[in-house]
Amino acid sequence: MDIIDILLSASFWTAAIRIASPLIFAVLGELICERAGVLNLGIEGIMVAGAFAGWMAVYSGTDLWTGVAVAFAVGMLFGLVHSTLTVPFGLSQHVVGLGVTLLATSLTYFAYRLFLPEVTSPPKIEAFQPFEIPLLSDIPIIGPALFNQTPLTYLAFISVGVVAYILYRTPLGLALRAAGENPAAVAAQGLSVTAIRMGAVIAGSGLMAVGGAFLTMSAFDSFFFEMVNGRGWICIALVVFGAWRPGKALLGAILFAAFDALQIRVQQTPMGADIPYQIFLMMPYILSILALIVMSRRAEVPAALMVPFNKGER
Amino acid sequence: MRLEPIANPSALRTLAPPALAISATVIVASLLAMAAGANPFAVLGEILKGAAGSQFALLETLNRATPLIFTGLAVAVAFRAKLWNIGAEAQLYAGALVTVVLGTGALGWPSAALIPTLIIASLLAGALLLLVPALLKVRLGVDEVVTTLLLNFIFLLFVSMLLEGPLKDPMGMGWPKSPRLIEEARLPRIIEGLRLHWGFGIALIAAVLVWVIQARTTLGYEMRAVGLSRDAARFAGIPVGLVLIKTALLSGGLAALAGFSEVAGLKGALTLDLSPGFGYTGIIVAMLALLNPLGVIAAALFVAGIFVGADSMSRALDVPTYLADIMLAKALLLMVLAILLTRFRVVRE
Numbered sequence: 284m285d286i287i288d289i290l291l292s293a294s295f296w297t298a299a300i301r302i303a304s305p306l307i308f309a310v311l312g313e314l315i316c317e318r319a320g321v322l323n324l325g326i327e328g329i330m331v332a333g334a335f336a337g338w339m340a341v342y343s344g345t346d347l348w349t350g351v352a353v354a355f356a357v358g359m360l361f362g363l364v365h366s367t368l369t370v371p372f373g374l375s376q377h378v379v380g381l382g383v384t385l386l387a388t389s390l391t392y393f394a395y396r397l398f399l400p401e402v403t404s405p406p407k408i409e410a411f412q413p414f415e416i417p418l419l420s421d422i423p424i425i426g427p428a429l430f431n432q433t434p435l436t437y438l439a440f441i442s443v444g445v446v447a448y449i450l451y452r453t454p455l456g457l458a459l460r461a462a463g464e465n466p467a468a469v470a471a472q473g474l475s476v477t478a479i480r481m482g483a484v485i486a487g488s489g490l491m492a493v494g495g496a497f498l499t500m501s502a503f504d505s506f507f508f509e510m511v512n513g514r515g516w517i518c519i520a521l522v523v524f525g526a527w528r529p530g531k532a533l534l535g536a537i538l539f540a541a542f543d544a545l546q547i548r549v550q551q552t553p554m555g556a557d558i559p560y561q562i563f564l565m566m567p568y569i570l571s572i573l574a575l576i577v578m579s580r581r582a583e584v585p586a587a588l589m590v591p592f593n594k595g596e597r
Numbered sequence: 598m599r600l601e602p603i604a605n606p607s608a609l610r611t612l613a614p615p616a617l618a619i620s621a622t623v624i625v626a627s628l629l630a631m632a633a634g635a636n637p638f639a640v641l642g643e644i645l646k647g648a649a650g651s652q653f654a655l656l657e658t659l660n661r662a663t664p665l666i667f668t669g670l671a672v673a674v675a676f677r678a679k680l681w682n683i684g685a686e687a688q689l690y691a692g693a694l695v696t697v698v699l700g701t702g703a704l705g706w707p708s709a710a711l712i713p714t715l716i717i718a719s720l721l722a723g724a725l726l727l728l729v730p731a732l733l734k735v736r737l738g739v740d741e742v743v744t745t746l747l748l749n750f751i752f753l754l755f756v757s758m759l760l761e762g763p764l765k766d767p768m769g770m771g772w773p774k775s776p777r778l779i780e781e782a783r784l785p786r787i788i789e790g791l792r793l794h795w796g797f798g799i800a801l802i803a804a805v806l807v808w809v810i811q812a813r814t815t816l817g818y819e820m821r822a823v824g825l826s827r828d829a830a831r832f833a834g835i836p837v838g839l840v841l842i843k844t845a846l847l848s849g850g851l852a853a854l855a856g857f858s859e860v861a862g863l864k865g866a867l868t869l870d871l872s873p874g875f876g877y878t879g880i881i882v883a884m885l886a887l888l889n890p891l892g893v894i895a896a897a898l899f900v901a902g903i904f905v906g907a908d909s910m911s912r913a914l915d916v917p918t919y920l921a922d923i924m925l926a927k928a929l930l931l932m933v934l935a936i937l938l939t940r941f942r943v944v945r946e
Contacts, residue, residue, distance in 0.1 A: 324742065364930070371598055374933050377681050377742060381880055382930040389922030396917035397633055477598075516746045523740070561758035568747040572739075579739045593600055 289548045296428030296541070300436060303540035305330075305497040307439040309518040310525065310532045311446050312358075312490030317522055318450065319483030320463035320587040324380025325365045326491050327515030328387030329358050333492025335391045338499035338506045339398065341408045351435070351496055358492025359485045361387050366484035371477050373591030384515075392508065410504035411435050435493075435501040440533075442490065447529040459483055463585035466592040476592045491515070513568065520571035524578050527585060535574070543567050600941040614935035622928045626920060633916040640910055640920070647909030648902035654909070656793050660863060662894075662901035664689070664872065666800035667855035668879025669886060669893040670807050671723075675848040677811065677888050678820040679827075680734075680841050682727060684745030685852035686876025687752035691726045692719035692853025694756060696860045697764065697775040697867045700782030708781045715782060715857060716799075723853025724846040726752065731845030735838040749876065757869055766866070775867040784862040796858030800894075803851060807890040810847070820844050852876065881929045887936065900925060 289295050309330055316323040323329075337354035341347055361383055368379045399405065411433035420430035450456035458479055461469045466476040494514075499506045521539060525532030546563045549555045555563070603610065627637030648658050668685040675682035695718045704711055730748065733739040760773040768776070784795040811817035819840045822830040831837050859871055882900050886892030907921030 368930060368934060372934060372937055373600065374937060378676075378880070378884055378933055379930065381683065381877075382926055382933070385877065385881070385922065386926035386930065389919045389926055393629065393917050393919040393923055396919060400915075513747065513750045516743060516750075520743050520747070523743075559758045559762060561754040561761075565751050565754045568750045572744055572747055575739050575743060576733060576737060579733075579737050 285552050285554070286545070286549070289545060291424065293424050293427045295544055295548065296424060297431065298547075299537065299541040299544040300428050300432060301502060301540075302543050303536045304432070304436040304439045305494040305502065306514060306518055306521065306536040306540060307443060307533060308494030308497060309491045309515060310521045310536055311442055311529060312487040312494065313518050313522045314525070314527060314529060314532055315446065315450075315459070315487035315490070316484050317588055318463045318527055318585055319459050319480045320466065320585060320590065320592070321366065321369055321480055321484050322376045322380060322519075322589050323362075323365060323383075323484060323487060323491075324377060324519070325361055325383030325387065325488065326380075326518060327511060327513070328384030328391075329361045329488050329491040330495030330498075330511045330515045332361060332387040332391045333358050333495030334499045334510060335395060335495075335506050336492065337496030338408060339394070341500065342406060347409075347411055347500060350500055351438075351493055354492045354496035355489040358489040358495075361492075362485035362488025363481075365488065366481040369591070370480045370484070373593055376589050395506065395508075405505040405507060407504045408500070410499075411501040433501045435497050438493075439497070443529050443533045450529065460585075462592075463587050466587050466590075470592070480592075491518075494518075517567060517571050520575050524571075524574040526578065526583050539567065539570065539574075542570055599944045600937075601944050603940060603942050606939055611939045614938040615932065618928065618931035618935035621931055622924055625927050626924045629920055629923060630916055633920075635914045635916045640914060640916055643910035643913050644903065644906035644921075646906070647913075648906030653792075654905065656791060658898065658902045658905045659793050659797055661905050662897040663794075663796045663800050663862070664855035664859050664875040665878055665882050665897035665901055666797075666804060666894055667858065668852050668875050669882030669897050670804060670890055671848045671850075671852035671855075672879045672883035673886060673888040673890060673893055674807060674811075674820070674851065675844055676824075676883060678824045678841060678844040680731065680844050680848065681742045682730075682745055682845065682848050682852075683742055683880070684727060684730065684748050684849075684876070685855075685879045686872060686874065687745070687749045688723035688726050688849045688852035689856040689859075689872050689876050690752055690756050691722040691849075691856065693856030693860045693867050693871055694759070695719055695722040695853075696782070696857045697778065700778040700861065701776045702779055705779070706781065708785075711781050712784065712861070715861060716854065719853040719857035720850035723849040723851070723856075725849070726853075727845045727849030728842070731842050735841055753869070756867070760867065760869060764867070773869060777866045778861060782861055783865065784858065794858075794862030796862035799854065799858060800897075803854065804890050804894050807847075807851070811890060816840070816843060852879070855879075878925070881925050884929055885932055 309326060313323055313326055333354040336357040337350040340353040341350040365379055365383045368374045369376050413431050413433055416430040420426045450460060458469060458474055462476050462479040469476050495511060498510055521532055521535045524535040546566045550560060550563045630637045630640035647654055649655050668689060671685045672682060696715050699718055700715055730741045730744040733744055734741040760775060764775045766774050766776040787793050787795055787798055819835050822835055823837050823840045827837050855875055860867055864871060878900060882893055882896045886896035903921045903924060907918050910916060911918035
């Protein structure tokens, strides 16, 4: 059977992990925001901005890691805009989030046209190259998939561990989670809910932007309009699917990416050639909706998600 | 800092924040224009001229405002009940799709019968498309923001599939484009000789009808109650789920009319670039209108003016046309903040 062959090939899993990497960054970013009680619908636009900022920095002459830092900083900037409006002012997180997406996307496209007015096809950069980890990469199938990737993919996996550690093993993480569950209790401890939530949104937005930058600096080597193509929205579904836990969100992202990699390969088989390609392209979105439906029954939503906190109110 | 409600806001308090928001938007646009190497006054002047400087420009703005009135109404109706319909883009294409399915010869009726049929069919198509996320929301608690957003991508791919398959125009020279509507299915012009179709008239009628529903009917009252507080509405005996479903049907239907009107009034056929994001821009329109159906008309004209003006400004001065999108996104964010500041005072601790 074709599909079994595909699932047992190392190249399939290598592709799956590559597709998962940007999602891992962005899912973690969204997860941090939501754990602190703020839904960040700016994610789609922030990914676009990150993809452009990182790539543009490298194209202008910085090294790759500086490019990643630039993307992170740009993400933080949009996170600052988002959190200023949603946290102290308590404005609708839906409206502000969509506004941030529109703003980030249009600023990016404007900047692209400004910096590269004449190009018809976008210039390429020297992107991150796969870095083979000795010995580990010799393990069959999972070796090349997990240990022959670009440094940004390794960073994505490390980030999952770091975020999980901070969330569950540090006072900061406890305060962050409490801000999303019971902000009044956090305030009673003498901590600032506003500061915690704003910090979470700013840091989370930085991670989203790095997720975008992965697309232009590791998965591909140039920037296209529409290249994020709904990945941000999919990440919001993945946060729900992962029950707001970093480990489960990681599994969700890999599962999703494996499915995506599978549909690309099935498309190329004789059986897939008879099916309109749009059906395959729809699959990731349909899968996300199905995942949401399945998980909605036992979702452990942070209790104060989307509930603004105003200290004066009792 | 803390927010404190103001009991009786003064005239200054009500007017100053929105005025500041608009000024800030204009200042940001000017800075960006300067970054692009253009004189900001020339840029703003060209935008005004392009939007309203001639009869042609004005009609262009009215035409562009038409789909935005429909999507703006769709969003305003939904957001009023706190049903987050971000899927107006897909619903627009649903309306356009049934318009070409039925209007390209399948029904060989005279205009007087065909056009109302197309309107009703579009309404139904859009309503059905939003019914799915609304049911998932009401029955299973699935967040409608994500489902409606993702449905935009799914539905656009579905349209693309049809345009390359059964709906492809055999005379289209290979382009993914539907056949043209028959003459009876086309919306006539409001005044002969002027390039403005009846879609605009229908949009105005729709806005008034939505206003009547919201301000003068029980359903409108229930929608507002559900939007203010679901728990309180439930406590008062309002069937919250049912109200959300009705809201979804109305909202989806209104967005679909944008697709009908673009195809039947302007383009005559369906292509994948029918909408440059009218569904998403509808959110800006609705928010600028403070979710008021009659305000939607004014907001849609304003937004359409910016877009049309920016297009001609871009041609004249070589500043990227995305300046318009930035201005509108900025206006949206600053406006919601400004509205808050008309009603609340920031108190420092």
